[in-house]
Amino acid sequence: MTSQSPRDINASRDIESPVIAKPSETASNIANAQNAKKLFIKTYGCQMNVYDSERMADVLAPIGYMAVDTPDDADLVVLNTCHIREKAAEKVYSELGRVRKMKETKESEGRGEMTVAVAGCVAQAEGEEIMRRAPVVDMVLGPQTYHKLPEMIARVARKQGNVLETEFDTLEKFDELPTTRDPKGFAAFLTIQEGCDKFCTFCVVPYTRGAEVSRPVAQIVAEARDLAKKGVREITLIGQNVNAYMADAPDGSGEEWGLGDLIKHVAKIGGIERLRFTTSHPRDMDDDLIETIGNEPKLMPYLHLPIQAGSDKVLRDMNRGHTYEHYKNLIAKIRAARPDIALSGDFIVGFPGETDLDFEQTMKCVEEIGYGSSFSFKYSIRPGTPGASMPRQVPEEVKSERLKRLQDLLYTQQRNFNHSLIGRTLDILVEGIGRDGGQLFGRSPYLQGTHFDGSDDLIGQVVPVTITGAGRNSLTGDLA
Numbered sequence: 057m058t059s060q061s062p063r064d065i066n067a068s069r070d071i072e073s074p075v076i077a078k079p080s081e082t083a084s085n086i087a088n089a090q091n092a093k094k095l096f097i098k099t100y101g102c103q104m105n106v107y108d109s110e111r112m113a114d115v116l117a118p119i120g121y122m123a124v125d126t127p128d129d130a131d132l133v134v135l136n137t138c139h140i141r142e143k144a145a146e147k148v149y150s151e152l153g154r155v156r157k158m159k160e161t162k163e164s165e166g167r168g169e170m171t172v173a174v175a176g177c178v179a180q181a182e183g184e185e186i187m188r189r190a191p192v193v194d195m196v197l198g199p200q201t202y203h204k205l206p207e208m209i210a211r212v213a214r215k216q217g218n219v220l221e222t223e224f225d226t227l228e229k230f231d232e233l234p235t236t237r238d239p240k241g242f243a244a245f246l247t248i249q250e251g252c253d254k255f256c257t258f259c260v261v262p263y264t265r266g267a268e269v270s271r272p273v274a275q276i277v278a279e280a281r282d283l284a285k286k287g288v289r290e291i292t293l294i295g296q297n298v299n300a301y302m303a304d305a306p307d308g309s310g311e312e313w314g315l316g317d318l319i320k321h322v323a324k325i326g327g328i329e330r331l332r333f334t335t336s337h338p339r340d341m342d343d344d345l346i347e348t349i350g351n352e353p354k355l356m357p358y359l360h361l362p363i364q365a366g367s368d369k370v371l372r373d374m375n376r377g378h379t380y381e382h383y384k385n386l387i388a389k390i391r392a393a394r395p396d397i398a399l400s401g402d403f404i405v406g407f408p409g410e411t412d413l414d415f416e417q418t419m420k421c422v423e424e425i426g427y428g429s430s431f432s433f434k435y436s437i438r439p440g441t442p443g444a445s446m447p448r449q450v451p452e453e454v455k456s457e458r459l460k461r462l463q464d465l466l467y468t469q470q471r472n473f474n475h476s477l478i479g480r481t482l483d484i485l486v487e488g489i490g491r492d493g494g495q496l497f498g499r500s501p502y503l504q505g506t507h508f509d510g511s512d513d514l515i516g517q518v519v520p521v522t523i524t525g526a527g528r529n530s531l532t533g534d535l536a
Protein backbone atom coordinates (compact mmCIF):
# COMPACT_ATOMS: atom_id res chain seq x y z
CA MET A 57 0.00 0.00 0.00
CA THR A 58 0.36 2.89 0.59
CA SER A 59 -0.75 4.45 3.09
CA GLN A 60 1.46 7.19 3.29
CA SER A 61 1.59 10.04 6.93
CA PRO A 62 1.23 13.98 8.46
CA ARG A 63 1.73 13.08 4.84
CA ASP A 64 1.61 9.12 5.22
CA ILE A 65 -0.71 7.24 2.61
CA ASN A 66 2.37 5.94 4.20
CA ALA A 67 1.88 7.28 7.51
CA SER A 68 4.10 9.85 8.80
CA ARG A 69 6.48 11.10 6.38
CA ASP A 70 7.57 14.18 8.12
CA ILE A 71 7.73 16.61 5.25
CA GLU A 72 8.98 20.03 6.24
CA SER A 73 7.02 22.91 4.79
CA PRO A 74 8.49 26.16 3.62
CA VAL A 75 7.49 29.29 5.48
CA ILE A 76 6.26 31.14 2.43
CA ALA A 77 4.63 29.58 -0.55
CA LYS A 78 2.40 31.00 -3.19
CA PRO A 79 -0.65 32.68 -1.66
CA SER A 80 -3.82 30.84 -2.49
CA GLU A 81 -5.81 32.91 -4.95
CA THR A 82 -9.25 31.67 -4.04
CA ALA A 83 -8.66 31.83 -0.31
CA SER A 84 -7.32 35.35 -0.50
CA ASN A 85 -10.31 36.49 -2.54
CA ILE A 86 -12.62 35.07 0.02
CA ALA A 87 -10.50 36.47 2.84
CA ASN A 88 -11.41 39.90 1.55
CA ALA A 89 -15.05 39.23 2.15
CA GLN A 90 -15.87 40.53 5.62
CA ASN A 91 -18.42 37.85 6.30
CA ALA A 92 -16.31 34.82 5.34
CA LYS A 93 -16.76 31.87 7.64
CA LYS A 94 -13.60 30.36 9.05
CA LEU A 95 -12.65 26.79 8.27
CA PHE A 96 -9.91 24.91 10.15
CA ILE A 97 -8.91 21.48 8.85
CA LYS A 98 -6.43 19.32 10.73
CA THR A 99 -5.00 16.52 8.62
CA TYR A 100 -3.60 13.26 9.95
CA GLY A 101 -2.13 10.35 8.04
CA CYS A 102 -1.33 9.91 4.40
CA GLN A 103 -1.00 12.03 1.26
CA MET A 104 -4.50 11.00 0.31
CA ASN A 105 -5.80 12.77 3.40
CA VAL A 106 -3.72 15.84 2.49
CA TYR A 107 -5.38 15.78 -0.94
CA ASP A 108 -8.84 15.20 0.54
CA SER A 109 -8.42 18.10 2.97
CA GLU A 110 -7.58 20.42 0.08
CA ARG A 111 -10.63 19.18 -1.80
CA MET A 112 -12.87 19.79 1.22
CA ALA A 113 -11.62 23.37 1.26
CA ASP A 114 -12.38 23.57 -2.51
CA VAL A 115 -15.95 22.34 -1.90
CA LEU A 116 -16.49 24.82 0.91
CA ALA A 117 -14.96 27.94 -0.70
CA PRO A 118 -18.00 28.66 -2.92
CA ILE A 119 -20.27 28.68 0.12
CA GLY A 120 -18.10 31.24 1.87
CA TYR A 121 -15.53 29.32 3.92
CA MET A 122 -11.99 30.59 4.18
CA ALA A 123 -9.20 28.33 5.48
CA VAL A 124 -7.52 29.55 8.69
CA ASP A 125 -4.44 28.30 10.56
CA THR A 126 -5.83 27.92 14.09
CA PRO A 127 -9.00 26.30 15.38
CA ASP A 128 -9.85 28.76 18.24
CA ASP A 129 -12.04 31.07 16.26
CA ALA A 130 -13.15 28.70 13.53
CA ASP A 131 -16.81 28.33 12.53
CA LEU A 132 -16.12 24.84 11.22
CA VAL A 133 -13.41 22.50 12.52
CA VAL A 134 -12.72 19.34 10.52
CA LEU A 135 -10.44 16.58 11.80
CA ASN A 136 -9.39 14.50 8.80
CA THR A 137 -8.33 11.32 10.51
CA CYS A 138 -6.15 8.23 10.01
CA HIS A 139 -6.95 4.69 11.16
CA ILE A 140 -3.83 2.87 9.95
CA ARG A 141 -2.35 2.20 13.41
CA GLU A 142 -3.87 2.33 16.87
CA LYS A 143 -1.87 5.42 17.86
CA ALA A 144 -3.13 7.39 14.87
CA ALA A 145 -6.74 6.51 15.65
CA GLU A 146 -6.40 7.41 19.35
CA LYS A 147 -5.22 10.91 18.52
CA VAL A 148 -8.72 11.79 17.33
CA TYR A 149 -10.30 11.44 20.74
CA SER A 150 -7.65 13.52 22.52
CA GLU A 151 -7.91 16.20 19.85
CA LEU A 152 -11.70 16.19 20.20
CA GLY A 153 -11.24 16.92 23.94
CA ARG A 154 -9.25 20.05 23.04
CA VAL A 155 -11.75 21.08 20.37
CA ARG A 156 -14.63 20.73 22.86
CA LYS A 157 -12.94 23.23 25.23
CA MET A 158 -12.37 25.69 22.37
CA LYS A 159 -15.96 25.38 21.26
CA GLU A 160 -17.23 26.00 24.81
CA THR A 161 -14.98 29.07 25.23
CA LYS A 162 -15.96 30.49 21.85
CA GLU A 163 -19.66 30.04 22.43
CA SER A 164 -19.58 31.27 26.07
CA GLU A 165 -17.77 34.43 24.96
CA GLY A 166 -20.49 35.10 22.40
CA ARG A 167 -18.13 34.65 19.41
CA GLY A 168 -20.60 32.44 17.57
CA GLU A 169 -21.04 28.72 17.14
CA MET A 170 -18.44 26.13 16.17
CA THR A 171 -19.44 23.12 14.09
CA VAL A 172 -17.22 20.07 14.56
CA ALA A 173 -16.73 17.39 11.91
CA VAL A 174 -14.73 14.17 11.91
CA ALA A 175 -13.72 13.00 8.43
CA GLY A 176 -11.33 10.37 7.07
CA CYS A 177 -10.72 6.75 7.91
CA VAL A 178 -11.58 6.82 11.64
CA ALA A 179 -14.91 8.37 10.64
CA GLN A 180 -15.49 5.52 8.20
CA ALA A 181 -14.48 2.81 10.67
CA GLU A 182 -15.89 4.13 13.93
CA GLY A 183 -18.60 6.62 12.94
CA GLU A 184 -21.28 5.54 15.41
CA GLU A 185 -18.77 5.20 18.21
CA ILE A 186 -17.41 8.70 17.64
CA MET A 187 -20.93 10.11 17.93
CA ARG A 188 -21.43 8.19 21.17
CA ARG A 189 -18.05 8.91 22.75
CA ALA A 190 -17.75 12.56 21.68
CA PRO A 191 -21.04 14.46 21.75
CA VAL A 192 -19.16 17.59 20.64
CA VAL A 193 -19.11 16.08 17.12
CA ASP A 194 -21.87 17.39 14.81
CA MET A 195 -20.86 15.54 11.65
CA VAL A 196 -19.10 12.31 10.79
CA LEU A 197 -18.19 11.87 7.14
CA GLY A 198 -16.37 9.01 5.46
CA PRO A 199 -13.74 9.56 2.74
CA GLN A 200 -16.19 9.09 -0.13
CA THR A 201 -18.69 11.74 1.00
CA TYR A 202 -16.81 15.07 0.95
CA HIS A 203 -18.78 16.42 -1.99
CA LYS A 204 -21.86 16.34 0.27
CA LEU A 205 -20.32 18.72 2.85
CA PRO A 206 -22.43 21.80 1.97
CA GLU A 207 -25.63 19.81 2.29
CA MET A 208 -24.46 18.25 5.56
CA ILE A 209 -23.56 21.66 6.99
CA ALA A 210 -27.02 22.91 6.06
CA ARG A 211 -28.58 19.97 7.88
CA VAL A 212 -26.56 20.71 11.02
CA ALA A 213 -27.48 24.41 10.78
CA ARG A 214 -31.17 23.50 10.58
CA LYS A 215 -30.57 21.61 13.85
CA GLN A 216 -31.75 18.38 12.29
CA GLY A 217 -29.51 16.48 14.66
CA ASN A 218 -26.09 14.98 14.08
CA VAL A 219 -25.16 13.88 10.59
CA LEU A 220 -23.43 10.60 9.71
CA GLU A 221 -22.42 9.90 6.09
CA THR A 222 -20.31 6.84 5.39
CA GLU A 223 -21.61 5.67 2.01
CA PHE A 224 -19.07 4.30 -0.48
CA ASP A 225 -19.30 5.83 -3.92
CA THR A 226 -15.85 6.89 -4.97
CA LEU A 227 -16.75 7.73 -8.55
CA GLU A 228 -19.70 9.85 -7.48
CA LYS A 229 -17.37 11.79 -5.19
CA PHE A 230 -14.96 12.55 -8.02
CA ASP A 231 -17.81 13.43 -10.40
CA GLU A 232 -19.25 15.87 -7.90
CA LEU A 233 -16.06 17.56 -6.64
CA PRO A 234 -15.29 20.93 -8.28
CA THR A 235 -13.11 20.55 -11.37
CA THR A 236 -10.82 23.37 -10.26
CA ARG A 237 -8.30 23.32 -7.47
CA ASP A 238 -6.82 25.92 -5.19
CA PRO A 239 -3.23 24.67 -4.88
CA LYS A 240 -1.16 25.82 -1.93
CA GLY A 241 2.21 25.82 -3.65
CA PHE A 242 4.16 24.50 -6.59
CA ALA A 243 3.93 20.78 -5.84
CA ALA A 244 0.52 19.13 -5.58
CA PHE A 245 -1.01 15.74 -4.99
CA LEU A 246 -3.58 14.42 -7.44
CA THR A 247 -5.63 11.33 -6.57
CA ILE A 248 -5.94 9.01 -9.56
CA GLN A 249 -7.00 5.84 -7.77
CA GLU A 250 -8.56 5.05 -4.45
CA GLY A 251 -9.15 1.93 -2.41
CA CYS A 252 -7.54 -1.46 -2.25
CA ASP A 253 -8.47 -5.04 -3.13
CA LYS A 254 -5.28 -6.61 -1.78
CA PHE A 255 -6.43 -7.29 1.79
CA CYS A 256 -3.04 -7.52 3.46
CA THR A 257 -3.91 -9.16 6.75
CA PHE A 258 -2.58 -6.26 8.87
CA CYS A 259 -4.30 -3.43 7.03
CA VAL A 260 -7.54 -1.49 7.49
CA VAL A 261 -7.45 0.32 4.16
CA PRO A 262 -9.65 -2.10 2.16
CA TYR A 263 -12.31 -1.57 4.83
CA THR A 264 -11.99 2.20 5.28
CA ARG A 265 -11.37 3.20 1.66
CA GLY A 266 -13.25 0.44 -0.12
CA ALA A 267 -12.48 -1.40 -3.36
CA GLU A 268 -9.95 -0.23 -5.97
CA VAL A 269 -11.45 2.45 -8.18
CA SER A 270 -9.59 4.41 -10.89
CA ARG A 271 -10.60 7.90 -12.02
CA PRO A 272 -11.21 8.48 -15.74
CA VAL A 273 -8.20 9.82 -17.68
CA ALA A 274 -10.06 12.95 -18.85
CA GLN A 275 -10.89 13.97 -15.29
CA ILE A 276 -7.28 13.55 -14.17
CA VAL A 277 -5.97 15.51 -17.15
CA ALA A 278 -8.45 18.35 -16.53
CA GLU A 279 -7.32 18.57 -12.91
CA ALA A 280 -3.62 18.44 -13.86
CA ARG A 281 -4.12 21.20 -16.46
CA ASP A 282 -5.87 23.37 -13.90
CA LEU A 283 -2.99 22.85 -11.46
CA ALA A 284 -0.43 23.71 -14.14
CA LYS A 285 -2.35 26.87 -15.02
CA LYS A 286 -2.16 27.90 -11.37
CA GLY A 287 1.61 27.55 -11.20
CA VAL A 288 2.02 23.96 -10.06
CA ARG A 289 5.24 22.48 -11.48
CA GLU A 290 5.26 19.06 -9.83
CA ILE A 291 2.40 16.59 -9.49
CA THR A 292 2.43 13.43 -7.42
CA LEU A 293 -0.18 11.01 -8.72
CA ILE A 294 -1.50 9.26 -5.64
CA GLY A 295 -3.53 6.17 -4.86
CA GLN A 296 -3.61 3.49 -2.19
CA ASN A 297 -2.49 1.12 -4.94
CA VAL A 298 -1.51 3.67 -7.51
CA ASN A 299 0.02 1.17 -9.92
CA ALA A 300 -3.22 -0.83 -10.00
CA TYR A 301 -4.53 2.14 -12.02
CA MET A 302 -6.60 0.94 -14.98
CA ALA A 303 -9.02 3.03 -17.05
CA ASP A 304 -10.41 3.34 -20.58
CA ALA A 305 -8.09 5.02 -23.07
CA PRO A 306 -9.41 8.55 -23.72
CA ASP A 307 -9.43 8.07 -27.54
CA GLY A 308 -12.43 5.73 -27.41
CA SER A 309 -10.32 2.88 -28.86
CA GLY A 310 -11.61 0.53 -26.22
CA GLU A 311 -8.05 -0.05 -24.96
CA GLU A 312 -7.24 0.05 -21.30
CA TRP A 313 -4.61 2.37 -19.90
CA GLY A 314 -2.38 1.47 -16.99
CA LEU A 315 -0.28 3.84 -14.91
CA GLY A 316 2.57 3.94 -17.45
CA ASP A 317 0.22 5.22 -20.19
CA LEU A 318 -1.29 7.78 -17.83
CA ILE A 319 2.13 9.11 -16.76
CA LYS A 320 3.27 9.52 -20.39
CA HIS A 321 0.03 11.40 -21.14
CA VAL A 322 0.13 13.73 -18.11
CA ALA A 323 3.82 14.44 -18.81
CA LYS A 324 2.75 16.19 -22.03
CA ILE A 325 0.85 18.90 -20.15
CA GLY A 326 2.63 22.24 -20.53
CA GLY A 327 4.01 23.66 -17.30
CA ILE A 328 4.27 20.31 -15.53
CA GLU A 329 8.00 19.75 -15.08
CA ARG A 330 8.10 16.89 -12.61
CA LEU A 331 5.97 13.86 -11.89
CA ARG A 332 5.92 11.28 -9.11
CA PHE A 333 3.56 8.49 -8.14
CA THR A 334 2.87 6.74 -4.87
CA THR A 335 2.20 4.19 -3.36
CA SER A 336 2.91 1.15 -5.49
CA HIS A 337 2.46 -2.53 -4.78
CA PRO A 338 5.12 -4.99 -6.00
CA ARG A 339 2.38 -7.15 -7.54
CA ASP A 340 1.22 -4.37 -9.87
CA MET A 341 4.63 -3.27 -11.17
CA ASP A 342 4.18 -4.18 -14.84
CA ASP A 343 6.75 -3.96 -17.66
CA ASP A 344 5.12 -0.93 -19.25
CA LEU A 345 5.44 0.99 -15.97
CA ILE A 346 9.08 -0.07 -15.60
CA GLU A 347 9.75 1.07 -19.16
CA THR A 348 8.08 4.41 -18.35
CA ILE A 349 10.26 4.77 -15.24
CA GLY A 350 13.26 4.24 -17.55
CA ASN A 351 12.19 6.59 -20.36
CA GLU A 352 10.04 9.41 -19.02
CA PRO A 353 12.40 12.25 -18.11
CA LYS A 354 9.76 14.16 -16.13
CA LEU A 355 9.35 11.23 -13.75
CA MET A 356 11.57 11.73 -10.69
CA PRO A 357 14.09 8.95 -9.95
CA TYR A 358 12.55 8.02 -6.63
CA LEU A 359 10.25 5.07 -6.07
CA HIS A 360 8.31 4.10 -2.97
CA LEU A 361 7.86 0.34 -3.21
CA PRO A 362 7.03 -1.23 0.16
CA ILE A 363 7.88 -4.85 0.91
CA GLN A 364 6.92 -4.81 4.63
CA ALA A 365 9.02 -7.85 5.58
CA GLY A 366 11.85 -9.98 4.17
CA SER A 367 10.71 -13.45 5.21
CA ASP A 368 8.63 -15.41 2.69
CA LYS A 369 6.67 -16.98 5.52
CA VAL A 370 5.73 -13.56 6.95
CA LEU A 371 4.97 -12.22 3.46
CA ARG A 372 2.62 -15.16 2.96
CA ASP A 373 0.92 -14.63 6.33
CA MET A 374 0.56 -10.95 5.47
CA ASN A 375 -1.13 -11.99 2.20
CA ARG A 376 1.26 -9.83 0.21
CA GLY A 377 1.02 -12.20 -2.75
CA HIS A 378 4.73 -12.29 -3.65
CA THR A 379 8.05 -13.57 -2.32
CA TYR A 380 11.26 -11.74 -1.45
CA GLU A 381 12.84 -13.18 -4.59
CA HIS A 382 10.09 -11.61 -6.73
CA TYR A 383 10.70 -8.23 -5.10
CA LYS A 384 14.47 -8.49 -5.51
CA ASN A 385 14.14 -9.31 -9.22
CA LEU A 386 11.72 -6.45 -9.68
CA ILE A 387 14.15 -4.00 -8.09
CA ALA A 388 16.94 -5.30 -10.34
CA LYS A 389 14.77 -4.66 -13.42
CA ILE A 390 13.82 -1.18 -12.23
CA ARG A 391 17.46 -0.31 -11.50
CA ALA A 392 18.50 -1.57 -14.91
CA ALA A 393 15.86 0.70 -16.48
CA ARG A 394 16.76 3.74 -14.35
CA PRO A 395 20.19 3.45 -12.74
CA ASP A 396 19.89 6.73 -10.77
CA ILE A 397 16.71 5.62 -9.00
CA ALA A 398 16.52 5.75 -5.20
CA LEU A 399 14.16 3.45 -3.37
CA SER A 400 12.00 3.95 -0.38
CA GLY A 401 10.03 1.32 1.50
CA ASP A 402 7.68 0.56 4.36
CA PHE A 403 8.48 -2.11 6.94
CA ILE A 404 6.47 -3.71 9.70
CA VAL A 405 8.21 -5.52 12.55
CA GLY A 406 6.53 -7.93 14.94
CA PHE A 407 3.79 -9.22 12.67
CA PRO A 408 2.13 -12.26 14.37
CA GLY A 409 4.38 -15.31 14.17
CA GLU A 410 7.51 -13.32 13.18
CA THR A 411 10.47 -15.19 14.72
CA ASP A 412 13.99 -13.86 15.29
CA LEU A 413 14.98 -15.68 12.14
CA ASP A 414 12.17 -14.08 10.13
CA PHE A 415 13.22 -10.67 11.40
CA GLU A 416 16.82 -11.34 10.32
CA GLN A 417 15.43 -11.84 6.80
CA THR A 418 14.04 -8.30 6.92
CA MET A 419 17.47 -7.00 7.97
CA LYS A 420 19.05 -9.00 5.13
CA CYS A 421 16.52 -7.57 2.66
CA VAL A 422 17.38 -4.01 3.71
CA GLU A 423 21.11 -4.74 3.41
CA GLU A 424 20.72 -6.32 -0.02
CA ILE A 425 18.31 -3.80 -1.52
CA GLY A 426 19.61 -0.55 0.02
CA TYR A 427 17.08 2.24 0.63
CA GLY A 428 17.42 5.99 0.22
CA SER A 429 14.64 6.54 2.75
CA SER A 430 12.07 4.43 4.52
CA PHE A 431 9.22 4.17 6.97
CA SER A 432 9.13 1.48 9.61
CA PHE A 433 6.51 0.57 12.15
CA LYS A 434 5.74 -1.86 14.94
CA TYR A 435 2.82 -4.08 13.99
CA SER A 436 -0.35 -2.57 15.44
CA ILE A 437 -3.39 -4.77 15.94
CA ARG A 438 -6.31 -3.39 13.96
CA PRO A 439 -9.73 -4.67 14.98
CA GLY A 440 -11.55 -6.50 12.19
CA THR A 441 -8.41 -7.42 10.21
CA PRO A 442 -7.29 -11.08 10.00
CA GLY A 443 -3.98 -10.25 11.73
CA ALA A 444 -5.82 -9.22 14.89
CA SER A 445 -6.96 -12.77 15.60
CA MET A 446 -3.78 -14.56 14.52
CA PRO A 447 -2.02 -16.63 17.17
CA ARG A 448 1.56 -15.92 18.29
CA GLN A 449 1.27 -12.16 18.64
CA VAL A 450 4.74 -10.73 19.27
CA PRO A 451 5.39 -9.09 22.67
CA GLU A 452 5.73 -5.30 22.66
CA GLU A 453 9.35 -5.36 24.00
CA VAL A 454 10.41 -7.65 21.16
CA LYS A 455 8.76 -5.36 18.60
CA SER A 456 10.58 -2.36 20.13
CA GLU A 457 13.98 -4.10 20.02
CA ARG A 458 13.46 -5.16 16.40
CA LEU A 459 12.28 -1.72 15.35
CA LYS A 460 15.34 -0.12 16.95
CA ARG A 461 17.73 -2.47 15.11
CA LEU A 462 15.92 -2.00 11.83
CA GLN A 463 15.79 1.78 12.13
CA ASP A 464 19.50 1.97 13.03
CA LEU A 465 20.22 0.26 9.72
CA LEU A 466 17.64 2.21 7.68
CA TYR A 467 18.75 5.59 9.06
CA THR A 468 22.39 4.75 8.38
CA GLN A 469 21.47 3.93 4.78
CA GLN A 470 19.50 7.17 4.52
CA ARG A 471 22.40 9.24 5.88
CA ASN A 472 24.84 7.49 3.56
CA PHE A 473 22.59 8.06 0.58
CA ASN A 474 22.23 11.76 1.40
CA HIS A 475 26.02 12.05 1.85
CA SER A 476 26.58 10.39 -1.52
CA LEU A 477 24.87 13.39 -3.12
CA ILE A 478 27.48 15.88 -1.86
CA GLY A 479 29.27 17.35 -4.86
CA ARG A 480 26.43 16.52 -7.24
CA THR A 481 24.27 19.19 -8.85
CA LEU A 482 20.57 18.44 -8.40
CA ASP A 483 17.47 20.11 -9.79
CA ILE A 484 15.60 21.68 -6.90
CA LEU A 485 11.98 22.82 -7.13
CA VAL A 486 11.98 26.00 -5.03
CA GLU A 487 8.90 25.98 -2.81
CA GLY A 488 9.48 29.02 -0.59
CA ILE A 489 11.65 30.79 1.94
CA GLY A 490 13.48 28.59 4.47
CA ARG A 491 12.75 28.85 8.15
CA ASP A 492 15.99 30.68 8.97
CA GLY A 493 15.16 33.52 6.59
CA GLY A 494 17.38 34.67 3.73
CA GLN A 495 17.50 31.10 2.49
CA LEU A 496 15.36 29.33 -0.05
CA PHE A 497 13.76 25.96 0.55
CA GLY A 498 13.02 23.39 -2.11
CA ARG A 499 12.89 19.70 -2.87
CA SER A 500 15.40 17.52 -4.63
CA PRO A 501 14.39 14.81 -7.11
CA TYR A 502 14.73 12.43 -4.13
CA LEU A 503 12.35 14.53 -2.00
CA GLN A 504 14.90 15.74 0.52
CA GLY A 505 14.20 19.27 1.73
CA THR A 506 17.09 21.41 0.45
CA HIS A 507 18.24 24.81 1.75
CA PHE A 508 20.38 27.26 -0.18
CA ASP A 509 20.90 31.02 -0.59
CA GLY A 510 19.12 32.72 -3.44
CA SER A 511 16.69 35.43 -4.37
CA ASP A 512 13.00 34.88 -3.80
CA ASP A 513 12.13 35.41 -7.47
CA LEU A 514 13.35 31.82 -7.92
CA ILE A 515 10.34 30.56 -5.94
CA GLY A 516 8.29 28.29 -8.14
CA GLN A 517 11.20 27.43 -10.47
CA VAL A 518 13.35 24.34 -10.84
CA VAL A 519 16.98 25.44 -10.35
CA PRO A 520 20.32 23.57 -10.29
CA VAL A 521 21.92 23.41 -6.83
CA THR A 522 25.29 21.87 -6.01
CA ILE A 523 24.97 19.90 -2.79
CA THR A 524 27.52 20.83 -0.10
CA GLY A 525 26.05 19.28 3.05
CA ALA A 526 23.75 16.46 4.08
CA GLY A 527 21.93 15.37 7.24
CA ARG A 528 19.53 12.48 7.75
CA ASN A 529 16.54 14.34 6.33
CA SER A 530 17.81 17.35 4.47
CA LEU A 531 20.48 18.80 2.21
CA THR A 532 22.22 22.15 1.89
CA GLY A 533 23.84 23.54 -1.22
CA ASP A 534 24.74 26.48 -3.46
CA LEU A 535 23.08 27.63 -6.65
CA ALA A 536 25.11 26.19 -9.50
Ligand code: 5AD
Pocket residue numbers: 057058059060064065066067140141258259260362364402403404433434435436437438
Ligand atom coordinates in the same frame (compact mmCIF):
# COMPACT_ATOMS: atom_id res chain seq x y z
N1 5AD B 1 0.55 -1.95 11.84
C1 5AD B 1 1.72 -1.34 11.53
N2 5AD B 1 1.94 -0.76 10.34
C2 5AD B 1 0.96 -0.79 9.43
N3 5AD B 1 0.87 -0.31 8.18
C3 5AD B 1 -0.34 -0.59 7.68
N4 5AD B 1 -1.07 -1.25 8.59
C4 5AD B 1 -0.28 -1.40 9.69
C5 5AD B 1 -0.46 -2.00 10.95
N5 5AD B 1 -1.60 -2.63 11.27
C6 5AD B 1 2.02 0.33 7.53
C7 5AD B 1 2.46 -0.43 6.28
C8 5AD B 1 1.94 0.42 5.19
C9 5AD B 1 2.09 1.79 5.81
C10 5AD B 1 1.32 2.86 5.22
O1 5AD B 1 1.64 1.62 7.12
O2 5AD B 1 3.87 -0.45 6.29
O3 5AD B 1 2.67 0.31 3.98
Ligand code: SF4
Pocket residue numbers: 057058059252253254255256259260261262296297337
Ligand atom coordinates in the same frame (compact mmCIF):
# COMPACT_ATOMS: atom_id res chain seq x y z
FE1 SF4 C 1 -1.46 -1.38 0.93
FE2 SF4 C 1 -1.95 -3.95 1.61
FE3 SF4 C 1 -3.16 -1.97 2.93
FE4 SF4 C 1 -3.84 -2.50 0.40
S1 SF4 C 1 -4.14 -3.85 2.15
S2 SF4 C 1 -3.53 -0.49 1.28
S3 SF4 C 1 -1.82 -3.12 -0.45
S4 SF4 C 1 -0.93 -2.36 2.87
